[in-house]
Amino acid sequence: MRMKKFINDPKNLVPELLEGFTLAFPDRIRLRGTNTIVRATPKEPGKVRVVTLGGSGHEPGLSGFVGKGMLDSSVAGEIFAAPGAVKVIEALREACAGGERALLIVLNHAGDVLAGNIAMQAAEREGLKVKMVLTQEDISGEPGDRRGLVGCVAVYKVAGAAAEKGASLDTCLEVAERMERNMRTLAVAVRTATHPATGQPIFEMGDDEMEIGMGQHGEAGTGRMQLKTANETAEIMLEKLLADLGVQPGEELLVMLNGAGATALMELYLIFRRVAQLLEAKKIRLLRSAIGEFITTQEQAGFQMMIARMDPELTELWDAPADAPFFAKL
Amino acid sequence: MFAEAAKQIRREHESLSRLDCIAGDGDHGTTMLRTVEKLEGTMETSSAKTLNEILREAGWAVLGVDGGASTAILGSFIAGMGEADIGEESDCKHLAASFEAGLRALLKQTKAKPGDKTMMDALVPAVQAFASAASSGKSVSEAMKEAAAAARAGADSTRDMIARYGRAKFLGEKTRGSPDPGATSIALFFRGFSDALTQMKEA
Numbered sequence: 001m002r003m004k005k006f007i008n009d010p011k012n013l014v015p016e017l018l019e020g021f022t023l024a025f026p027d028r029i030r031l032r033g034t035n036t037i038v039r040a041t042p043k044e045p046g047k048v049r050v051v052t053l054g055g056s057g058h059e060p061g062l063s064g065f066v067g068k069g070m071l072d073s074s075v076a077g078e079i080f081a082a083p084g085a086v087k088v089i090e091a092l093r094e095a096c097a098g099g100e101r102a103l104l105i106v107l108n109h110a111g112d113v114l115a116g117n118i119a120m121q122a123a124e125r126e127g128l129k130v131k132m133v134l135t136q137e138d139i140s141g142e143p144g145d146r147r148g149l150v151g152c153v154a155v156y157k158v159a160g161a162a163a164e165k166g167a168s169l170d171t172c173l174e175v176a177e178r179m180e181r182n183m184r185t186l187a188v189a190v191r192t193a194t195h196p197a198t199g200q201p202i203f204e205m206g207d208d209e210m211e212i213g214m215g216q217h218g219e220a221g222t223g224r225m226q227l228k229t230a231n232e233t234a235e236i237m238l239e240k241l242l243a244d245l246g247v248q249p250g251e252e253l254l255v256m257l258n259g260a261g262a263t264a265l266m267e268l269y270l271i272f273r274r275v276a277q278l279l280e281a282k283k284i285r286l287l288r289s290a291i292g293e294f295i296t297t298q299e300q301a302g303f304q305m306m307i308a309r310m311d312p313e314l315t316e317l318w319d320a321p322a323d324a325p326f327f328a329k330l
Numbered sequence: 331m332f333a334e335a336a337k338q339i340r341r342e343h344e345s346l347s348r349l350d351c352i353a354g355d356g357d358h359g360t361t362m363l364r365t366v367e368k369l370e371g372t373m374e375t376s377s378a379k380t381l382n383e384i385l386r387e388a389g390w391a392v393l394g395v396d397g398g399a400s401t402a403i404l405g406s407f408i409a410g411m412g413e414a415d416i417g418e419e420s421d422c423k424h425l426a427a428s429f430e431a432g433l434r435a436l437l438k439q440t441k442a443k444p445g446d447k448t449m450m451d452a453l454v455p456a457v458q459a460f461a462s463a464a465s466s467g468k469s470v471s472e473a474m475k476e477a478a479a480a481a482r483a484g485a486d487s488t489r490d491m492i493a494r495y496g497r498a499k500f501l502g503e504k505t506r507g508s509p510d511p512g513a514t515s516i517a518l519f520f521r522g523f524s525d526a527l528t529q530m531k532e533a
Contacts, residue, residue: 082399
């Protein structure tokens with residue numbers, strides 16, 4: 001099928017996207033250089049800066065989470081491709097200007113990790129005070145070999161809140177790592193997306209199929225099956241997540257449902273309804289939830305389900321005020 | 331040399347993107363095209379004098395391209411080459427040492443090994459072939475010809491492999507049957523290097 005998208009020159013997708021995005025939120029964000037989104041009003045001196053990086057084409061991720069209480073800057077790459085390490089180094093230099101400290105949050109994808117590691121080595125040579133945390137919570141891979149999916153948003157939230165409160169870099173890192181350790185995500189896809197620069201479908205899928213374990217870029221997963229109902233899909237995915245995280249009755253969970261781009265909110269609420277019923281039956285407390293589109297893959301249909309075990313401190317940080325274009329808490 | 335590599339990539343970028351559709355998102359050719367354009371632009375305006383400086387500048391130019399893992403790997407390799415002391419002569423032995431330094435720098439960044447169906451499947455044999463040609467006293471252009479042949483053979487060998495690294499890994503068995511686009515790009519780079527040296531010799 002021919003691509004049907006409102007684009008101009010495929011070569012200019014990312015610059016035009018970032019320009020439009022910053023024009024839409026002039027009170028909150030600015031474009032720095034060609035690819036880095038920063039806060040319109042920088043954080044007060046002495047507080048840890050929280051930085052991330054990642055490919056474009058996943059809007060509102062990742063730059064939509066730049067704002068008070070969350071990220072200080074986000075380095076955007078090309079469509080589905082990590083930014084060059086040089087831009088990440090420049091963002092870290094700017095974040096650390098005047099002797100400030102920074103936490104770099106990187107999703108576990110080969111290109112992102114390479115860019116993050118090369119930037120961290122340069123930061124070390126230059127004496128910048130930066131620590132890096134990797135998010136890798138996708139249970140479709142083996143432990144130690146898992147991708148970073150929508151869980152990064154929760155890590156941005158708690159680390160960003162800790163930083164805003166004036167916590168030290170070590171504390172911000174500890175909070176980020178604790179959130180990361182206690183979260184699990186699983187994705188499902190029912191329809192492919194088109195790469196907006198090449199016009200090619202990212203993967204092939206039959207009309208009556210769904211695939212559990214689909215990656216952020218539409219990398220095919222491993223569990224292809226006949227399309228199921230909302231209830232059945234919720235049950236399959238939640239069971240896998242609860243088992244992997246080892247959740248016991250009485251524990252408290254955050255649940256995030258992240259639409260992939262073409263799945264209606266209606267469907268997400270049908271899924272969420274079943275998740276809530278199942279948790280209640282298992283005597284697991286549904287403490288907080290977030291349902292919507294956080295990190296998308298163009299017009300891919302499907303969603304990511306994320307669960308996270310919360311403790312009182314993580315809950316307090318999750319509840320703390322935030323004012324990013326796509327994540328606000330009063 | 332980068333100009334000849336650019337020529338190769340420019341000729342093949344559409345087929346590289348088509349290859350990338352099988353196990354990736356179909357943009358490898360355009361990524362590599364952006365990379366060689368950046369390389370050419372950098373070389374045109376460069377004030378670097380020594381080969382070390384040129385390689386470091388070229389490597390960091392590639393590291394500045396938003397190309398995911400491909401440009402991070404290629405950039406680390408080229409910048410790493412610039413860390414070895416090549417000397418003004420750029421004779422075969424010095425160049426071999428430089429390639430090996432590039433590979434060492436790269437191995438600090440990635441755990442991918444030959445057999446994983448990545449760029450490494452072309453890069454590692456090319457560097458080894460160059461080094462063994464250098465130690466047997468061959469000329470730079472002969473050594474580069476052997477390196478280019480080894481890179482091509484390495485890239486072709488990825489056809490029967492299953493991806494075990496990077497994004498394509500999650501496709502498993504489906505990746506068998508077509509060569510890795512990254513390894514194919516590396517083979518094109520070495521082909522370009524070899525063509526450039528042959529032309530220099532003839533000129």
